[in-house]
Amino acid sequence: FQPIQMENPYKEPPKRCVLCGINVDYKNVQLLSQFVSPHTGCIYGRHITGLCNKKQKEVTKAIKRAHIFGFMPVMYKNPSFLTDPKICNVKY
């Protein structure tokens, strides 16, 4: 008897990242500030945020846009957003 070829029945659904259904906009500064360091204001990389390719690119572009248009501070994180829940696995 030959083994029947079939798709892996125990396959898990693909892992979704944090932003997987959410539309990223340069206007919601609170969401974008969650991916920025509070001390220097630099954008966290993919290994820290854990986002998929597309979303990381979108977030980076939105953050740069927000910087230029004057929505988000560049060198630090807006102090009113400092108590937001932690999304990225940063070790301070």
Add this chain to the structure above:
Amino acid sequence: KPETAAVLKRTVEALMERGAIVRNLENLGERSLPYKISKHNERHRRGGYFLIDLEAPPSIVSTMMDHLGRDIDVIRRAFIKYPVSKTEECSGIIPVNNEDKLIAKK
């Protein structure tokens, strides 16, 4: 406040003059800027944010940027493509097969 109304009226009229169709005008509120911006020999700390939905030929962009740059009351100007929101195809993180990539390159 009447000054901001006058600025908006000026810009919208300038846009209509060059043949742009204004769909919507949103006020994103007046807040203190994230950093002090110096423009036209003045250091600004507070500003009003406005968003105009436009339909216009792309040749307008350079002329409008010029026009808005000469306006003293406008601190920062920008044009963006209308954001097409399509997030229903997000299929999650696809695990990358590194071994296959190595073999294929060889």
